[in-house]
Amino acid sequence: xxxxxxxxxxxxxxxxxxxxxxxxxxxxxxxxxxxxxxxxxxxxxxxxxxxxxxxxxxxxxxxxxxxxxxxxxxxxxxxxxxxxxxxxxxxxxxxxxxxxxxxxxxxxxxxxxxxxxxxxxxxxxxxxxxxxxxxxxxxxxxxxxxxxxxxxxxxxxxxxxxxxxxxxxxxxxxxxxxxxxxxxxxxxxxxxxxxxxxxxxxxxxxxxxxxxxxxxxxxxxxxxxxxxxxxxxxxxxxxxxxxxxxxxxxxx
Amino acid sequence: xxxxxxxxxxxxxxxxxxxxxxxxxxxxxxxxxxxxxxxxxxxxxxxxxxxxxxxxxxxxxxxxxxxxxxxxxxxxxxxxxxxxxxxxxxxxxxxxxxxxxxxxxxxxxxxxxxxxxxxxxxxxxxxxxxxxxxxxxxxxxxxxxxxxxxxxxxxxxxxxxxxxxxxxxxxxxxxxxxxxxxxxxxxxxxxxxxxxxxxxxxxxxxxxxxxxxxxxxxxxxxxxxxxxxxxxxxxxxx
Numbered sequence: 001x002x003x004x005x006x007x008x009x010x011x012x013x014x015x016x017x018x019x020x021x022x023x024x025x026x027x028x029x030x031x032x033x034x035x036x037x038x039x040x041x042x043x044x045x046x047x048x049x050x051x052x053x054x055x056x057x058x059x060x061x062x063x064x065x066x067x068x069x070x071x072x073x074x075x076x077x078x079x080x081x082x083x084x085x086x087x088x089x090x091x092x093x094x095x096x097x098x099x100x101x102x103x104x105x106x107x108x109x110x111x112x113x114x115x116x117x118x119x120x121x122x123x124x125x126x127x128x129x130x131x132x133x134x135x136x137x138x139x140x141x142x143x144x145x146x147x148x149x150x151x152x153x154x155x156x157x158x159x160x161x162x163x164x165x166x167x168x169x170x171x172x173x174x175x176x177x178x179x180x181x182x183x184x185x186x187x188x189x190x191x192x193x194x195x196x197x198x199x200x201x202x203x204x205x206x207x208x209x210x211x212x213x214x215x216x217x218x219x220x221x222x223x224x225x226x227x228x229x230x231x232x233x234x235x236x237x238x239x240x241x242x243x244x245x246x247x248x249x250x251x252x
Numbered sequence: 253x254x255x256x257x258x259x260x261x262x263x264x265x266x267x268x269x270x271x272x273x274x275x276x277x278x279x280x281x282x283x284x285x286x287x288x289x290x291x292x293x294x295x296x297x298x299x300x301x302x303x304x305x306x307x308x309x310x311x312x313x314x315x316x317x318x319x320x321x322x323x324x325x326x327x328x329x330x331x332x333x334x335x336x337x338x339x340x341x342x343x344x345x346x347x348x349x350x351x352x353x354x355x356x357x358x359x360x361x362x363x364x365x366x367x368x369x370x371x372x373x374x375x376x377x378x379x380x381x382x383x384x385x386x387x388x389x390x391x392x393x394x395x396x397x398x399x400x401x402x403x404x405x406x407x408x409x410x411x412x413x414x415x416x417x418x419x420x421x422x423x424x425x426x427x428x429x430x431x432x433x434x435x436x437x438x439x440x441x442x443x444x445x446x447x448x449x450x451x452x453x454x455x456x457x458x459x460x461x462x463x464x465x466x467x468x469x470x471x472x473x474x475x476x477x478x479x480x481x482x483x484x485x486x487x488x489x490x
Contacts, residue, residue: 035299036381037334047287051380053334076342078330080305080376082288087328089343130333130342132378134303135286167337 007203010188017046017197022240024195029146029251031154038170039155043147045195047137049081052147054155054174057126058165061117069116069124073102075131075144082136082198096224101131101145101182103220104211108180110152115175123163127155127174138198141209142248145182150252152176179252180219181245184209185237187229192237194244208234210241214249218242261429262418268428269298274468276412276424276475281392281483283400291401293483295393298426299383304393305376306401312372323368327356329390331379351387358391358411358440358450364404373403384430385413391440391450392476399484408480410473411440411450414465416457421464423472437462439469443477446470 006016013021025046034040039054059070075098079085090098105111116125129152131144156170186193186204196204206225213219218238223229229237261268271277277298286292289305296302312318329351333340344352359375375397377390388411395409414423415436422429425436435455441448448466457465 034301034332034334034381036336036383040334049286051332053332055334055339057339074333074342076330076332078376078378079307079328079374080286080289080292080303080378083307083310087344128333128339130339132332132334132380134378135288137287 003199003203006199010191010193010200010203013191015200021191022194022244024244024247027146027248027251029150031150038158039151039174041147041150041154043143043150045139045143046197047135048139048143049135050140050143050147051132051134052144052151053130053132054151055128055130056158056165057128058118058163059124059126061121061124066121067114067117069111069113070126071102071106071111071113071129072126073098073105073129073131073148075101075133077133077136081133085136096222097141097144098131100141100209100220100222101129101148103222104145104180104182105129105148105152107219108178108211108213110149110176110178110180112175112177118160118163125157136198138196138201139184142182142184142195145180145211146248146251149179149181153179153252178213179249180211180213181248181252182209182211183241183244183248185241186225187233187237192240194240208237208241210238212242212245216242260418261432262420267422269426273420273422274472276472277426279476279479281396281479283396283483283487289397289401291397291399291403293393293396293400295389295396297385297389297424299381300386300389301379301381302386302389302393303378303380304390304397306373306394306397306403307376308373308401309368309371309403310374312370318370321369322366323371323373325356325360325363325365325373325375327352327359327375327377327394329355329377329379329387331382331386335379335382354450354452355387355391355394359394359398359409361447361449362395362405362407362409362442363398364406367404373398382427384425384427385438388413388438388440392480396480396483400487407442407444408477409440409449410443410476410480411438412469412472412476413438414469416455416461416465421461421468423465423468437465439466441470441473443473
C-alpha cells in the first residue's frame with residue numbers, strides 16, 4: 001500500500017521522508033577515490049550512491065571535427081545497485097542517463113576539447129567518463145552528473161612520450177573551461193518536486209533535467225515521463241532547476 | 253605471466269611494497285554498504301577494492317531454471333571500466349565469465365541451499381580498483397555479503413592468492429607481482445574444515461612448491477578469517 005500512501009502525500013505537497021518538495025537530501029561528494037583512474041568521484045545523495053571514473057586514451061579525431069578531443073560517456077546500471085537491474089548490455093535508462101550526462105558536459109564546453117588534440121586529423125586524447133551505479137534510490141541523473149563534473153575537475157592527464165601514455169606519470173590538469181550543474185525537476189499532480197527517492201520517482205508524471213552554467217544559462221535539457229507539460233509548467237520547472245543548481249554548485 | 257620485469261620484484265627478502273613474502277597487504281572490510289541489497293560488503297586488499305551485493309534468496313525466473321529441492325546461486329564478477337590502467341570496455345569478457353563461474357563454485361559449498369527450494373541467491377561483485385588478486389578479493393567480499401544477507405552458511409569463505417616470483421613463494425600478489433610472476437594460484441577455502449573450494453593455477457611449479465603455497469595461504473587465511481568475523485561481530489554483536 002506504500003505507493004498509494006506516498007502518492008497521497010505528494011498530492012498534498014508532502015513527502016514520506018519529511019522533506020519539502022524542493023529540498024535535496026544530504027549530498028556527499030568525495031573525490032580521488034580510485035587511484036587507478038585519472039579522476040574519480042563518489043556522490044551520495046541520500047541512499048543513492050554513484051561512482052564516476054575518468055580514464056584517458058588516444059584515438060583518431062572524428063573527421064568532421066579533426067582538431068577536437070573526444071569525449072565518451074557510458075553508464076552501467078550494474079545489478080548490484082537495485083533488485084530491478086539486470087545483467088546485460090545497457091538498456092534504455094542507462095543509455096539515456098549516459099547521454100544526458102554527456103550532453104551537459106559537452107554543451108557547456110566544460111572540457112576544453114580543442115586543447116586535447118595532439119595532431120589534427122590524426123591523433124587526439126580521448127576522455128572516458130564512466131558512470132557506475134552502486135545503489136539506486138532515485139535521482140540517478142543528478143547524482144551521476146554531479147559525480148562526473150566532480151571527477152573531471154580532479155582529473156590529471158598522464159604524460160605522453162612518443163605518443164605513448166605513461167600511466168604512472170600524471171602531469172597537468174585536464175583543461176576545463178566551464179562547470180555545468182544538472183538538476184532534475186519532476187511534476188506530480190500540480191506540484192513540482194526535486195530529488196525524488198525511488199518510490200517517489202516511479203509516481204511522477206513527468207520530469208525535466210536541466211544542465212545549468214555558472215551564469216545561470218541553460219546548456220542542456222531532457223524531458224521524460226509519461227505526460228505532457230504546458231509552457232507555463234516548463235518555465236516554472238526550468239526556473240526551479242536554475243535556482244536549485246546554485247545550491248549544488250556550492251558542493252563543487 | 254612469464255614476462256621478465258625490468259626491476260627486481262624482491263630485494264633482500266622484501267617485496268616492492270616492503271612486505272615479507274608471506275605477508276598480506278593492509279586489509280579493510282565493511283559490511284552493509286549497499287542499502288538496496290539484502291547483504292553487501294566492501295573489501296580492500298592494498299589497492300584492490302571489491303564491492304559485493306547479495307540479493308535473495310528470492311524467487312527464480314524463468315521457472316524452468318528452478319530446482320525443486322534447493323536454491324541455486326548465480327554470480328557475476330565485473331570490472332568497472334576505471335578499475336584498471338587501460339580503460340576496460342564495459343560488458344562481460346571471457347575472463348569475467350570464467351571468474352564468475354569459479355566464484356560461484358567457491359561460495360556454493362559454504363551455503364545451505366536446500367533450505368530454499370526454487371529460489372535463487374544472486375551474488376554481484378564489482379571490482380572498483382584492480383591491483384592484482386581481484387577474484388579472491390571479490391570472494392572475500394561475497395562471503396561477507398552472504399553472511400550480511402543472513403543466508404545460512406556452514407562457514408565463511410576466505411580467499412587469498414599465492415604465487416612464485418623470483419624463485420620465492422609469495423602470497424597476496426599485487427598487480428605488478430601478478431604480471432611478472434612465474435606462477436599464481438588463487439585459493440578459496442572454508443577455514444574451519446580447511447575445505448578448498450577454489451584452486452586455479454597459471455605457470456609452472458613443482459609439486460612441493462604447490463604444497464608450500466597452499467600451506468602458506470591456509471595459514472595467512474587465519475588473519476583474513478578473523479577480520480571477516482570481526483567486521484560481522486561489529487555489526488551484529490556477539
